[in-house]
Amino acid sequence: MQTAAPTLREAETLPQPYLLFLGDTTEAGYAKTAFGLRDWASERCVGEFACAGATVSAGLPSLTPAQARMLGARSMVIGVANPGGRIPPAWLPSLLEALHAGLDLIGGMHARLSGIEPLRNAAVVHGRCLIDVREPPSALPIASGRKRTGRRLLTVGTDCALGKKYTALSLVRAFRGRGVDAQFRASGQTGILIAGAGVPMDAVVADFAAGAAETLSPDADPAHWDVIEGQGSLSHPAYAGVSLSLLHGSQPDVIVVCHEHGRERVLGHPHYALPSIEETIELALRLGARTNPAIRCAGVSLNTGALDFEAAQRAIADTAARLGLPVADPMRGGEAFARLVDACLA
């Protein structure tokens, strides 16, 4: 028989600060969530905890769940994913230890924490929550298309996995650095963990996807900026519908197009050529104008992570000259990024 564990009420912020759980991971590539939280939410991470045998670290203080609880932690976040997105039995004692210590558990994997019976039972016994951030909110509305107050920026990609989340987070940091009231709005699981709230766009029922995007950036003060994490690409053979729903529901005043230098084929779909940056800008402006006729493109975020400093500077300058728009790699910052921020706020 299924025991119902208490779950987080929707639209509530995730319980923070976090203890990051690294499992028994020996491969840094699987710890992207933990690294993202360290990079963008370090003030809300009290430490890290791993099983015996783990070799990957996020560089935070190593704490037991009980120690983390005493330092104020309210939840333990699973900061690693293994292939297949499952929760291996070897993690179970550590997850139970966290519940026992008074921490809620937060997961962003495909496998649901609430689908594991010993965790469900322990959560009931200890009065704790099991929170699956990939679980879409229920009772989402159909999009109204009504224009909302406040200002909005959406990061728009030429493909998946090339820096839309990092670009949005970098822009929020820069906006705030200039005294602009800005908030990061997360549309994917890692972003939701970083922000402490958001909507997992990929898990929403299609009819409600634009409505979900509308709820993600509600009416706000006229001077406030919501900087919304983009998803997928309008030219992606599998995910374009999600990208269009997010674009329509977000009603952005400004888009920043994100591209990885040198990427020529769609990730995982090598028989599809990547759309050009020009094509992506034009398509996003045309489609986005349907719900916000004032939409404009402020510039391009170019991921140059695979290049050395000089090659990166050259790629950024060449792309800026070709497009006649500000182009920057937010991870490198500098003058170019300052110009991109200027153009966003112009």
Added chain:
Amino acid sequence: MQTAAPTLREAETLPQPYLLFLGDTTEAGYAKTAFGLRDWASERCVGEFACAGATVSAGLPSLTPAQARMLGARSMVIGVANPGGRIPPAWLPSLLEALHAGLDLIGGMHARLSGIEPLRNAAVVHGRCLIDVREPPSALPIASGRKRTGRRLLTVGTDCALGKKYTALSLVRAFRGRGVDAQFRASGQTGILIAGAGVPMDAVVADFAAGAAETLSPDADPAHWDVIEGQGSLSHPAYAGVSLSLLHGSQPDVIVVCHEHGRERVLGHPHYALPSIEETIELALRLGARTNPAIRCAGVSLNTGALDFEAAQRAIADTAARLGLPVADPMRGGEAFARLVDACLA
């Protein structure tokens, strides 16, 4: 405690022929599903059955569930919807009578048959299925974007609810009349009841929507036509993402754009102007070319239901002259429709 009733295996055809259930309906507008089945699947409807007090009829023989069972019926379809999509308690004795008589129950409403305990229990006792066609298939794939064999036509709308399903059904009938091997592929609940199979696109999780569309029209004989029921509109502020996923996953060789003469505002979103037919053709061809570069528009299906004969002929001729494309109202047939069919098969 919840009793599990047996449910239909996915991708299986619905149990047919049907007995149509009309509830206690006194308003013809609520019986669209029954009328659609009568118009397009009459050879698979043995009769109709209503509660006392119903005044709406689909014009089929009036039969009890037991009589229908003896005439070969295998299921009773709820052919009416009431506001809110709920199943009123007054229908329950009739639904139980159908299960008792050996019929499965099929519903397309928001409320799930399997959510009603007396029906669940009776289905178990009588070894019958409760089938909710709005329940999306589980284990849908992410779209691959791989080009499939066979030929495909998709009806594309300027808005919702203006004839995309009727156009697709009319084209299949005309294709078959010319000896062309053609099949209607349903993407919404009424279409699924008519076809006996299909995918409820509006209920699929967004990430899998294009993948669902790919499964809807699988590889086929090179001369075979799948005629796919469109959904929503690429310019709809709430549903464009669903329309784009269906377009990308369908990979149509041919589109027929569907429009209602005189409609100027988006249904239910009066602050949005309807896109023009020209704009809709251009946008669908541009976006559709991503997964099928050979996509072309064969012409326009113009819903002239609100016009008299002469005004309709004039509207069709004027639109054809303006666009330089075949234009027809499939419900009126005639030469114009024959030319549209020619253009589809050209």
